Amino acid sequence: MHGYALKKQAGLIVGQAEMHNNLVYPLLRRFVDNGWVSKRAAAGERGQTREVYELTPKGKRELLRRLSAFTEKEAGSEGEFNLRVGLFFALDRGAREQILRERERWLAAREEKLANLTESIDVGVWGGKVVRFLRERVKAERKWIADLERGLKRESGGKRQV
Numbered sequence: 001m002h003g004y005a006l007k008k009q010a011g012l013i014v015g016q017a018e019m020h021n022n023l024v025y026p027l028l029r030r031f032v033d034n035g036w037v038s039k040r041a042a043a044g045e046r047g048q049t050r051e052v053y054e055l056t057p058k059g060k061r062e063l064l065r066r067l068s069a070f071t072e073k074e075a076g077s078e079g080e081f082n083l084r085v086g087l088f089f090a091l092d093r094g095a096r097e098q099i100l101r102e103r104e105r106w107l108a109a110r111e112e113k114l115a116n117l118t119e120s121i122d123v124g125v126w127g128g129k130v131v132r133f134l135r136e137r138v139k140a141e142r143k144w145i146a147d148l149e150r151g152l153k154r155e156s157g158g159k160r161q162v
Contacts (some may be wrong), residue, residue: 002050003028013083028053030083036062068095075106085148096152104145111138 001009007024011017031037036059044050045113067084074080081103088096106148114135117123123131 001054002044002052008054013086031059034062035059062088067091068098070095070099070102071100072106076104093152093155097149100145100149100152104142107138107142107145111135111142114138 001075005021006028007021010024011019028037028039032039032053036056037053038056039051039053041049042052067087070080070084074084081099084091084099091099114131118128118131
């Protein structure tokens, strides 16, 4: 894809309308320098020349390595978690299960902290509404994770599809 299409697609994947040029193009340069992405010139729709980028085999390996790495820090990020779930097709079953386990562990700790918060201090009426809302979100996501885990159990194989 050309850079503009990539930044629009990347923005959708991470939950933003569009990613900024000052983020996308320096990253693409770094990816090309590392051999993760190839770049070639191609004719644009209106006769202009555009740079077209493509993931290399080395880039696919690096992407899978990074997606499979899911630490406690990433588990605490909704965006990091959603990105990986959205790209589960590229990950093997073991990586998928580990990602779900780590996020579930983080959510259980979050739910406990929120429960302790309302028990240990008076958060007031509005603070109570926020805490209840956050707890409901955690419960809903934990239910979704249980559904995803059941889906993994029903899958045949667990092959990568990259």
